[in-house]
Amino acid sequence: MKLKQLLTAIKYRAEQVPDVDITDLVYDSRKAVPGCAFVCLRGANADGHKYAKMAAEKGAAVIIAEEPVEAPVPVILTDNTRLALACLSAEFFGHPAEQMHVIGITGTKGKTTTAFMMRSILEAAGHKTGVIGTIGVLYGDTLVQTDNTTPENYEVQKFMRQMVDAGCEYCVMEVSSIGLKDHRVAGFTFELGLFTNFSEDHIGGAEHKDMAEYMACKSMLFRMCRTGIINIDDPNYTGIIKNHTCNIVTYGYDKSADLVAHGEELVTTPGFLGVRFSVTGKLNFTADVAIPGKFNVYNALCAITACSVLNIPVTAMQHGLKTVKVKGRVEPVPMPGDFTLLIDYAHNAVSMQSILTTLRAYNPKRLICMFGAGGNRPKVRRFEMGEVSGNLADLSVITADNSRYENVLDILADIKVGLAKTDGKYIEIPDRREAIRWCIENAQPGDIIVLAGKGHEDYQEIEGKKYPFDERVVIREILDSMKQSS
Numbered sequence: 440m441k442l443k444q445l446l447t448a449i450k451y452r453a454e455q456v457p458d459v460d461i462t463d464l465v466y467d468s469r470k471a472v473p474g475c476a477f478v479c480l481r482g483a484n485a486d487g488h489k490y491a492k493m494a495a496e497k498g499a500a501v502i503i504a505e506e507p508v509e510a511p512v513p514v515i516l517t518d519n520t521r522l523a524l525a526c527l528s529a530e531f532f533g534h535p536a537e538q539m540h541v542i543g544i545t546g547t548k549g550k551t552t553t554a555f556m557m558r559s560i561l562e563a564a565g566h567k568t569g570v571i572g573t574i575g576v577l578y579g580d581t582l583v584q585t586d587n588t589t590p591e592n593y594e595v596q597k598f599m600r601q602m603v604d605a606g607c608e609y610c611v612m613e614v615s616s617i618g619l620k621d622h623r624v625a626g627f628t629f630e631l632g633l634f635t636n637f638s639e640d641h642i643g644g645a646e647h648k649d650m651a652e653y654m655a656c657k658s659m660l661f662r663m664c665r666t667g668i669i670n671i672d673d674p675n676y677t678g679i680i681k682n683h684t685c686n687i688v689t690y691g692y693d694k695s696a697d698l699v700a701h702g703e704e705l706v707t708t709p710g711f712l713g714v715r716f717s718v719t720g721k722l723n724f725t726a727d728v729a730i731p732g733k734f735n736v737y738n739a740l741c742a743i744t745a746c747s748v749l750n751i752p753v754t755a756m757q758h759g760l761k762t763v764k765v766k767g768r769v770e771p772v773p774m775p776g777d778f779t780l781l782i783d784y785a786h787n788a789v790s791m792q793s794i795l796t797t798l799r800a801y802n803p804k805r806l807i808c809m810f811g812a813g814g815n816r817p818k819v820r821r822f823e824m825g826e827v828s829g830n831l832a833d834l835s836v837i838t839a840d841n842s843r844y845e846n847v848l849d850i851l852a853d854i855k856v857g858l859a860k861t862d863g864k865y866i867e868i869p870d871r872r873e874a875i876r877w878c879i880e881n882a883q884p885g886d887i888i889v890l891a892g893k894g895h896e897d898y899q900e901i902e903g904k905k906y907p908f909d910e911r912v913v914i915r916e917i918l919d920s921m922k923q924s925s
């Protein structure tokens with residue numbers, strides 16, 4: 440793309456700059472390539488302005504900065520380089536957000552789950568749908584891991600372009616408050632903005648200075664979308680939609696909502712662990728949701744409300760929710776026996792407490808929790824996980840996780856300190872594959888077994904190396920070997 444064309448995105452009067460071809464946009468000098476435009480960003484650890492010279496030496500054709508920098512190439516000044524990068528990226532990638540429906544989801548909890556519910560419903564209605572979020576970027580068979588829930592705006596635009604080119608009609612994106620604060624989703628308008636809920640999180644360090652700032656950042660989404668889908672049961676919703684510029688459609692148990700949930704019940708049938716509820720208001724039907732936990736009524740109702748605005752048929756909503764799966768989040772794995780096996784990402788005490796409490800409500804014969812803990816991470820996490828599992832599971836099976844540079848047995852010894860504070864029964868099987876085998880071979884009808892810790896990960900990190908370890912594959916191999924030996 441020609442530089443002058445690119446600069447129209449930031450309304451820069453470009454008479455003075457040579458109209459060279461720009462090969463790429465780069466915001467990390469280490470990744471600068473010949474002919475790129477280098478955008479200087481100020482971050483928590485570094486200031487990109489200091490690296491402008493390095494970028495030019497690596498071939499950058501132009502530098503975009505907030506203050507004059509020394510570099511042997513033209514320097515273009517702008518007030519806010521993060522915002523500029525967002526607008527330039529949209530231009531560079533040909534405004535993909537204008538070529539599909541883009542839906543953003545914000546909230547403290549439920550973003551990933553709601554995003555996958557949306558995808559499941561939209562695909563059930565025959566619409567190819569991409570997702571950008573904590574699990575990575577997913578469209579068709581492509582899954583790209585990302586560092587952030589909401590990636591930098593350059594990546595957001597690049598992935599949206601790839602989705603459009605791959606035939607996606609919809610893109611559902613988790614929008615974190617930090618992403619909003621850092622303008623990672625600036626430069627385009629969301630068709631819908633979804634709000635799940637708001638509670639304390641992400642305060643301190645490089646994140647938000649206080650709850651007021653956290654809320655103010657989340658509320659930005661409702662000035663960046665055409666229609667906001669709002670949970671009015673959340674006491675903070677008025678703060679979230681303060682100064683909104685979008686239409687508002689509401690959901691909740693509150694009878695005044697546009698779509699209202701009623702009478703949820705937990706459902707367990709072989710191969711299905713979920714929740715059922717009725718919807719009234721603008722629509723009237725019953726939904727079965729294939730992810731356990733009453734809070735999933737909220738996530739499902741949020742997705743239903745959004746899909747109702749998109750005119751998606753109720754049958755697709757029902758089918759999508761009945762078959763929804765989120766990789767590594769209470770993900771059921773089909774088993775030959777009459778027990779339930781789930782893979783979950785819970786890898787700290789809070790998430791383990793949440794998943795075990797959720798599953799306990801289904802009255803399993805036994806609740807078995809297999810888990811380990813990461814090496815080279817705070818030991819307190821291990822004590823706490825041991826204590827939570829000891830208190831809430833009928834049996835803990837302790838094993839390896841990503842041991843990194845630590846000895847697995849040392850990690851297990853720390854977990855046992857936590858377990859010892861409880862009466863919880865446990866067994867110790869350091870090899871994770873063998874621990875999974877033990878769980879499957881010893882499962883009894885009615886048991887719920889949760890393999891906690893690895894979730895969507897497909898590796899085990901030992902001594903600085905990542906070894907392939909996808910629990911779905913491991914389970915398949917174990918089942919095959921059990922079949923052969925029987």
Ligand SMILES: CC(=O)N[C@H]1[C@@H](OP(=O)(O)OP(=O)(O)OC[C@H]2O[C@@H](n3ccc(=O)[nH]c3=O)[C@H](O)[C@@H]2O)O[C@H](CO)[C@@H](O)[C@@H]1O[C@H](C)C(=O)N[C@@H](C)C(=O)N[C@H](CCC(=O)O)C(=O)O
Pocket residue numbers: 466467468469479480481482483484485486487490586587588589590591615616617618645646
């Ligand atoms: C604190 C924070 O948000 N950091 C994010 C930020 O990095 P940064 O700008 O602070 O990076 P920096 O190291 O200070 O560098 C500043 C600039 O100098 C450049 N640089 C640096 C060194 C060099 O040699 N050359 C160079 O050009 C860097 O490329 C960067 O442009 O910009 C990066 C690119 O977008 C992000 O990956 C990175 O997220 C880090 C990994 C992170 O952990 N962020 C968390 C707080 C976060 O964003 N979380 C949210 C919420 C998750 C949730 O809901 O749970 C998320 O969306 O992920």
Ligand SMILES: Nc1ncnc2c1ncn2[C@@H]1O[C@H](COP(=O)(O)OP(=O)(O)OP(=O)(O)O)[C@@H](O)[C@H]1O
Pocket residue numbers: 546547548549550551552553573588613635636734735737738768793794
């Ligand atoms: N609507 C909800 N209300 C309360 N808790 C929820 C809700 N949805 C999910 N949770 C809990 O939060 C956990 C994380 O859910 P999910 O990954 O969907 O949220 P998220 O917003 O994407 O979180 P994160 O930013 O931490 O990835 C779930 O395992 C569940 O325990």
